[in-house]
Amino acid sequence: MRALTPNETRVLATLMEKTRTVPDSYPLSLNALLLGCNQKTSRDPVMELSESEAQQAIDALKACSLVFEASSSRVPRFEHNFQRGFGVSEPQAVLLGLLMLRGPQTPGELRTNSERWYKFADIASVEDALAELKTRSEDGGAALVQQLPRAAGMREQRWAHLLSGEPSLQPFSQAGAGDAAIETEAEPVSLGQAERLQQRMAALESQVAQLQLQLAHLHKELGLSQA
Known part of the structure; x- marks a missing residue:
């Protein structure tokens, strides 16, 4: 599977979110999908996709069999095929969807943010699912997540998905620069x-x-x- 573009990642993850949080409205129309993609909350980064950009992402995902168009509605509606496409379990798909929508997170953050998606018994179960996604390459597959370097002041390491390629490590390398970095002017949050x-x-x-x-x-x- 090729690396997904940022627009494709957002469209796919939004479908993954809405099927779990608003099942009565799923599959999604293009308008509903666009609203979900451009939400200002629970999104990192915040995006402003146009209708044509969303449609292009849908078409590309359909070509990869990751999105299908529902045939039982007069208005085109779309649903994802993520778990079958990537061969992952429900807990693994939930974690990947959250990482795709919200950016790098710690296991604790993932468990908290997954409340409306899936009930993890404890943080250990989150860590186990992440470890399985990381070690897929040992079974001949491709790793789907990566553990990032520990950021300054953080007790836990964050995890990032690899569906869009290697994550940028610049913010994390800057965080561990040592005492010299403390003396520099703080960057805006x-x-x-x-x-x-x-x-x-x-x-x-x-x-x-x-x-x-x-x-x-x-x-x-x-x-x-x-x-």
């Missing part, structure tokens, strides 16, 4: 980076709230008063 930080903060706040509830329940079960 992109919209995608700001959104990921907000998502990570929201996820951490949710985890803290869940821990507080569990602690309160434990105190109640043990008959202890909370300090």
Whole structure:
């Protein structure tokens, strides 16, 4: 399978998202697909595809048997064939779709962002699926994800998909440049980076709230008063 263009990646991933999050509206019309591709939230990078660009991407994906046109509607509607096309499981397809839509993410971020797509039991199950996608080459296939160098201040390493070719490592190499980099002028934070930080903060706040509830329940079960 050749490397997908950015437009093809966005179209395919949007179909993968909508079949799981809004199944009643799936398959998607061209207009609905275009709206999904150009969303301002849960997208990195944010894109502004035109109708002709989206249609060109659809036609190219149809030629690769990754997208089909539904035959049961008067208005053309489109559906993806990702899992069969790439030979991946549902959990693996979910992770790839999220990486295609939102850019590089840690296993923790992937588990949080997958809530509406698929219920991973824990982070370990996310890591197992990522490892399987990475080691496909050992079975004669092609690796579909890559673990990126650890960014400064991050406890976990991010993962990126390889469906559009090798990911750019420039932001990550700059992050590990050492003390000399700290003294340089900070670069502006992109919209995608700001959104990921907000998502990570929201996820951490949710985890803290869940821990507080569990602690309160434990105190109640043990008959202890909370300090």
